[in-house]
Each structure stands twice: as structure tokens, then as C-alpha cells.
Amino acid sequence: DSGVTQTPKHLITATGQRVTLRCSPRSGDLSVYWYQQSLDQGLQFLIQYYNGEERAKGNILERFSAQQFPDLHSELNLSSLELGDSALYFCASGGLETQYFGPGTRLLVL
Amino acid sequence: AQSVTQPDIHITVSEGASLELRCNYSYGATPYLFWYVQSPGQGLQLLLKYFSGDTLVQGIKGFEAEFKRSQSSFNLRKPSVHWSDAAEYFCAVVGRGSQGNLIFGKGTKLSVKP
Numbered sequence: 001d002s003g004v005t006q007t008p009k010h011l012i013t014a015t016g017q018r019v020t021l022r023c024s025p026r027s028g029d030l031s032v033y034w035y036q037q038s039l040d041q042g043l044q045f046l047i048q049y050y051n052g053e054e055r056a057k058g059n060i061l062e063r064f065s066a067q068q069f070p071d072l073h074s075e076l077n078l079s080s081l082e083l084g085d086s087a088l089y090f091c092a093s094g095g096l097e098t099q100y101f102g103p104g105t106r107l108l109v110l
Numbered sequence: 111a112q113s114v115t116q117p118d119i120h121i122t123v124s125e126g127a128s129l130e131l132r133c134n135y136s137y138g139a140t141p142y143l144f145w146y147v148q149s150p151g152q153g154l155q156l157l158l159k160y161f162s163g164d165t166l167v168q169g170i171k172g173f174e175a176e177f178k179r180s181q182s183s184f185n186l187r188k189p190s191v192h193w194s195d196a197a198e199y200f201c202a203v204v205g206r207g208s209q210g211n212l213i214f215g216k217g218t219k220l221s222v223k224p
Contacts, residue, residue, distance in 0.1 A: 002153065033211060043200065043214035056209040090153060096210040097142065097161065101154040 003027065004093050004102035012108045018079040021105045025072055025093030031055070032074040033099060034066055038087035049074055081109045112137050114201050116215035123191050124223045131186040131218050133201030141203035143184040144212070145175055149197045157199075160184060171195070196222045 003026035013019055025032050034046040036059075045058035049068035060066075063081075068074040078085060086109045092099040115134045123129055135141065142161050146154040158169025165177040175186045184201060198219045202212040 002155075004153075031210065035212070042216045043202075043212075045211040045213070048209050048211055050209070056211050058211055092154075092212075094210070096204060096206075096208070098156065098159065099210065099212060100156070101146075103153040 002100040002102065004091060004100050006089075006091055006102035006105050008105060009103065010106050010108075012110065013081060014110055015081055015083060017081050017109075018077065019081065019107065021076040021078070021089055021091075021107075023074045023076070023091030023093075023102060025074070025091075026100055029093035029095075029100075030072065031093060031095055032068055032072070033092040034060075034074070034076050035090045035092065035101075036087045037090060037104070038084075041087075043090075046076070078107070083109050085109050112141075112203065112205070112213050114203055114213055114215035116199075116201055116218050118218045119216070120219045120221065122221040122223060125193050126190050129186075129188045129191045129195070129220070131199050131201075131220070133184045133186065133215060135182050135184065135201075135203050137182075137203060137205065139206065140179060141205050143175075143177060144202045144204070145169065145173070145184075145186050146200045146202060146214075147171075147197050148200065148217075154200065157186070191220075191222055193222045193224065196220055 005024045030051045046060040048056040088104045090104045092101045113136045145157040201215040
């Protein structure tokens with residue numbers, strides 16, 4: 001158990017819809033990272049928050065957004081969903097030297 | 111551009127045999143280097159990491175990795191594979207001056223024959 005929690009575990013939705021994925025970092029960690037794992041793109045970094053502020057951005061689509069709240073949990077919002085957004089979404093907490101990954105949210109867009 | 115290459119998509123070894131998974135990186139300066147393992151339906155677990163110093167690093171589950179600067183490589187090894195090692199293995203790098211976002215290779219899937 002990494003100490004990072006993610007909800008929900010699975011999500012099935014339709015194209016055009018909007019979903020929110022939630023992540024709680026390990027106790028004491030200020031950084032949250034979001035990654036997407038898909039068959040064609042592999043594991044890609046999406047976005048990082050540190051203590052409520054956006055710190056780094058990767059290959060995140062404009063339809064996707066994230067935020068980190070005062071209690072340090074983070075949410076990843078995916079809107080106008082397309083079939084190609086079906087993937088496993090991980091969040092991780094930690095920092096430069098070590099990141100601990102949550103179990104992921106598997107999103108299926110039908 | 112920064113990148114990580116894992117040239118072997120799928121490797122099959124017999125239980126008890128030795129294992130080496132290859133990883134090469136392309137980066138401006140020596141990054142921090144990591145190996146993660148992902149079991150089916152699971153998240154990513156850190157096996158080991160290299161920052162500096164001794165180029166042979168030990169990790170969990172009997173794994174080790176050797177950093178070779180001249181070859182820009184960070185290969186993962188295990189002397190004797192167990193059936194429970196069947197999983198997907200990812201090599202990753204982080205730039206020393208970065209915010210910590212990992213750049214991953216495409217992964218190597220390991221199958222273990224009884």
C-alpha cells in the first residue's frame with residue numbers, strides 16, 4: 001500500500017460526458033502528479049500540483065483540467081470525453097527523488 | 111528531446127534463470143533513474159533508483175540495476191527469476207532540475223515459464 005488513494009477504481013461513461021477523478025496523496029506530501037497510461041501512448045505525465053499551485057504541465061489536453069484543494073487532495077476533470085480518452089489514470093505523490101503511485105482509475109469511454 | 115527506450119517489448123524467461131531488462135535514455139545531463147514494476151491490474155511500485163555514487167544499486171525483491179554513463183543505460187537485473195516476478199517493468203527518468211515529472215519508457219512485459 002503506497003498511501004496514495006484514488007477514487008473511483010473504475011468508471012464507464014459515454015462520449016461527450018464529463019468525469020472527475022479524485023486523488024488523496026500520502027500524508028505529508030505536498031505534490032500530486034497525474035499520469036495517463038494508454039495502450040498507444042504508454043505512460044505520460046499530465047500535470048503536477050504543489051501545495052495548491054500548478055507547477056508543471058505535460059501532455060495534457062485542453063479538455064482536461066486539474067486542481068489541488070487546501071486539504072491537498074486533487075481532482076482531475078476530463079470533459080467532452082472521446083473514445084481515445086479510455087485509459088488508466090494514475091496519481092502519484094512525493095517529489096523529485098521518489099514518487100508513490102496510487103492504484104489508478106480505469107476509465108472506459110463508450 | 112528527452113526520452114527513454116526499452117527495446118524489448120516482451121521477454122520470456124524460465125523460472126530460476128537470470129534476467130536482464132534493458133533501458134537507454136536520452137537526456138541533456140544525467141537524470142535521476144528509476145525502475146518501476148506494474149503487476150496486472152495494479153499500480154506502479156518502485157523497485158530501485160539511482161541518483162549518484164555507486165553505479166550498481168540494489169532494490170527490492172532481489173533486483174539490482176547498473177548505471178553506465180558512457181552507454182546512457184540503466185539495465186535491470188535479477189540473478190534468479192521467480193514466477194511472481196511476471197509483470198510489466200518500466201524504466202523512468204527525472205531531470206535533476208525539474209519538478210519531478212517522470213518520463214517513462216514503453217515498458218517490458220516479463221513472462222515466466224515454469
